[in-house]
Amino acid sequence: MLLEVIQLGLIFIPIIIIYIVYKLIRKRFDYLSTEIVHMVFLFYVFILIYIVWFYLPVALGYIxxxxxxxYTISDYAKAVFAGDISIRIAGVNLLGNILLTLPIGAYLYFNxxxxxxxxxxxxxxPVVIELGQLLLHYIGLATRSVDIDDIILNFIGILSGYYLAKVCKFVKKSKYIDLGDY
Structure with a gap:
């Protein structure tokens, strides 16, 4: 996984360059701290897309x-209480869906x-994520489960990120620096 993250980081470098060139063409930069937040968020989106659509891609004949x-949430709860799976596995799968989208809500509040x-x-x-997973299955690139519970958990994650940012008084977006005359 670490090697894959490093490879993704190297692929991401051209995206950062394109972002900087775009900002130079528009002659409009935010303050450095805000630009860093934007670049980190771009990297996060890049990793998110990789995780939800391409990580461990297996093309199966079924989905x-x-x-x-x-349904899935209650299945995990039943399996934990029956001793069929550990609470750690259930937590990673359920809380993982919430934590996966938490930065989106924080970023939206920041902006x-x-x-x-x-x-x-x-x-x-979350609907786009799940539809993307379905599409990738039908075109034969990867098979991931498509689950309404993932949509619910991702929804909770985005709104939780928004409220956490609001409660924690995250840094507010600064005004941009206009480079129009330079």
């Missing part, structure tokens, strides 16, 4: 699809996105 809310728009993003982003 697990769950459209019953809380002063309204709660209404954040809620819309919290619905849309």
């Amino acid at each position: 697990n699809i769950n459209i019953i809310p809380f 002063r996105v309204s709660f209404k728009k954040t809620t819309a993003a919290a619905i849309l982003i």
Whole structure:
């Protein structure tokens, strides 16, 4: 996994260069701390896409699809109480879906996105992730489970990130530095 992250980091370097060139063309930079947050978030999105769509890609002839809310979550709870799996495994799978999208909510708060728009993003982003997984299966690139519970947990993660940023008084976005005359 570490080697894959290093490889992804090397692939990400051109994305950062494109971002910087874009900012230079627009002649509009934010303060350094804000630009760093934007670049870190770009890297996070890059890693998120890799994790949810391409990490451990296995193309199977079938796909697990769950459209019953809380079915997978209750299955994990039952399996833990029955002693079939450890609480650690259940926690990694359930809390992992929440933690995976937590930075999105924090980033939206950082950029002063309204709660209404954040809620819309919290619905849309997990749906896009799951539809992407379904599409990748149908075109034969990878098979991941498609689960309404993942959508619910990702939704919780995005809104939790938004509220954590709000409660913790994360750094507010600074005004941009206009380089129009230089």
